[in-house]
Amino acid sequence: MIRQPVTKSPMFGIGLALLGALIITPDTLLIRLSGLEGWPLTAWRGLLIGGGMLLGWMILSGRQMGADLRQIPTMPFLVIMLANGGNTMCFNFAVVETSIIVVLTALATVPVLAALLSFVILGEATTRRTWQAIGMTMAGVLIVIFNGEGAVAAPDGSVFLGGFLGVMTAFCIAVVFVVTRRYPQTPVLLAVSLGTLGTGFIGFGGTTLDEMMAGTLWAVLVMCLLVMPLAWCLLSLAPRYTAPTNVSLLMLLEMVLGPFWVWLGTGERPSPMMLVGAAIVLLTLASYIIATARAEARLRAEDEPET
DSSP states (O other): OOOOOTTSOTTHHHHHHHHHHHHHTTHHHHHHHHTOOHHHHHHHHHHHHHHHHHHHHHHHHGGGHHHHHHTTTSHHHHHHHHHHHHHHHHHHHHHHHSOHHHHHHHHTTHHHHHHHHIIIIIOOOOOHHHHHHHHHHHHHHHHHHHTGGGOBSOOOSOHHHHHHHHHHHHHHHHHHHHHHHHOTTSOHHHHHHHHHHHHHHHHHHTSOHHHHHTSOHHHHHHIIIIIHHHHHHHHHHGGGTSOHHHHHHHHTHHHHHHHHHHHHHHOOBOOHHHHHHHHHHHHHHHHHHHHHHHHHHHHHHHHGGGO
């Protein structure tokens, strides 16, 4: 357990997480403003974001670089790399397929999917609270998806395909979290950067330079070189100074503010029933995360006299 440095205010970590969560919320708006379809969008985001993360790993790894590289052929490394590549691909195509709120509502299910995978892969006990949260969040997601046709100014693709890709995005992220927890020695930054970079090369193979340059270049550059790297840097640092629960709660801001920015920028807005489904997911996840954190705190308090 990494302890909070004594020189930092208790609010420092929350401030980092809040800033990171706020910075990432316009990402989906920038995707809309870029005007790109799935393959050119994947090429730009994969090459620039993946390349930036790989550069960050090279700077931060130092003498650990050789040891990190030797882990590339290992199963945990490959699973994390492929899962992150799947997350990136599914998210890019989901966003251009359907309404933003469909994708972000599905994406918000990561905490409960991670708990379910921990039960399946790690054999960790799954509480009744977790099963209830899984049921409620999936019900909310289905409400959003089945009412997705009522969204105004949204892409005219398949709502069901977009919703499925959104759930697959959440599933892939949950896989990364669970495997990282099971194998903490795995160089996650290297695996994630290679997975993201790989999708960039795949996307580049599925598009042309003309299609890539047809988008709004400033939106692409702000999204790939500023918003995503800065947000993930802050969100990665935040757990060093505050509980991961606080970071998880603040990341739910993307589910609330992401569709709001898209509505302001493009006029895309969900139907009332889609908002109901999204509210069910949001409230369920917030309650689940808070209740889980309190239960873990009680367990730690009970164990303290014994240590």
